[in-house]
Amino acid sequence: MEGAIPIATNTRIAVVTGGNKGIGFEVCRQLASKGITVILTARNEKRGTAAVQELKDAGLHNVIFHQLDITDVPGIARLADFLKARFGMIDFLVNNGALGAVEYVEDPANIAATSEEKLRGMSKEEREVWMYSKVRETLPAAKEGIRTNYYGTKDVTEGLLPLLKAAPDGRILFVSSDFGLIGQLKDEQLKKELDDIDNLTEKKLDEMLTTYLKDFEAGALEARGWPTHFSAYRMGLVAMNAYSRIIARRHPELCINCANPGYIKTDMSVYTGTLTPAEGANNLLKVLLLPQGGPTGKYFDDGTEAPFV
Template identity: 60%
Template sequence: MAAAISSPPSERVAVVTGGNKGIGLEVCRQLASNGVTVILTARDEARGAAAVEQLTAAAGLSDVIFHQLEVTDARSIARLTGFLKERFGKLDILVNNAAIGGVQRLPVQDLSAEKFSGMDARQRAEWMWKNCRETCDAAKAGIQTNYYGTKNVTEALLPLLQASSDGRIVNVSSDFGLLSHFINEELKQELNDVEKLTEERLDEVLAMFLNDFEAGEVEARGWPSAFAAYKVAKAAMNAYSRVLARRHPALRVNCAHPGYVKTDMTRHSGLLTPEEGASNVVKVALLPEGGPTGAFFALGQEAPFV
């Protein structure tokens, strides 16, 4: 028999993937500060538990709970789903934040804040690009985590989101996922045609990309260049979000670009603090009831997918 639901139905419950550091940790803190019960998830149990302890001790937030989650592991997703079903019987907010860079990073000696002084966003991104390299293994891992990890968590939690009176999904995206990065106009138009696009077609597109990547034909085929796997995965996730919004009009399904944030993923080369980046995500998570769905938000403001 399932355990009794221990929280009042009116209490909002949120899950944040990749919540133990950076933007994810700040999203957890800001949601909890707004009276939301937050399930902070992370791959590593020790780091996840330490993050919850940090929020509890430093910020005095008692409604943050840790649960292990590896977004590429079906059994881990199933355990989280079972926990939420037994403990709460619903889910109000899902923030899909967990992501990886999709590249192999090269060793760097100096990562002090002074290193980036006087550099604009383009120069900082170029520095990041010069200090990494794209490999087939890294590209495959990027697609698996950033697209399929997000999709599989979302699909597993959909029934709990539908049990909420105001279920919403926020997929943490990036301006790197904009379709303007695609040179192939036919592919760009197809990914932007939400009326016809299907999840099956997205699977085919991602398989095509990985085949072209392995063949060394990324640029020749009109895919994005520089951080190609990250850009393609985020573009596919954006497209999936729009398909999902059409399939489930009662839910709010949106994408949020937090900005260029100082995190481990950007090697702290960003322009915004994690607090600032997270606020751009939380703003979308806490939009008024009946707000936009199937939309892209950049720095907290609705913007085009292209």
């Protein structure tokens, strides 16, 4: 599965989830361009190996493919075993792989071809409204989105933590969004609990998501103050952001942050974004590659520290 290419043993090692396309692919390209050895992971072997080949064709030979579906717990353990045997540790984990948690009414790649003209001159807010018109919020997509974006990301993080702790300066970057900020929730008590990081627990996050999905099923999202557009995507990110702060507190020896790449033209956003995937990846690398001893447990927007609220 992983390429049998000789990789220098003295470089830093980065694992990127969902590296086959979009922002994740550009993160792999930019890390590899800096001489960092990249483990490009993807849930689909064909798409992942094609992405690695594209980087090799561009002269980047320090990229290895390893299959990883972030919802596959035994698969996470297999990746950890591979990394342990091959490198003994990893320096960076970029939690990028995620779903829109909605049903797309048409393949976003098809819409991309015709959307450029329609979107010209639109503000960010207008583009978002147009994007909402291209998706349906359904319970199965919401459940799968939360299972992937929150629980899958959490499982990958837990599975690779020992390898990050074995590195001299282990770092985790959660690829996040302004869609994951606490301020978009309406329940004041919940908002307070999510921001009370000294007392917040994973159990509280589980309870929040269970209640949210029950309300989704009951058709009570708006009535109960939950977000209504890209609803489950937002809730998965709210939980992921909170989890990142919990583990940053638990592992002060690591550098663990969340970063919003910006509004990016990818399949997920139906190509409505204002920035390219390369620009988004650059915003993420600004945070991932901060000088040693920098902030941990923080949120960054376009490369600058910003509140979680």
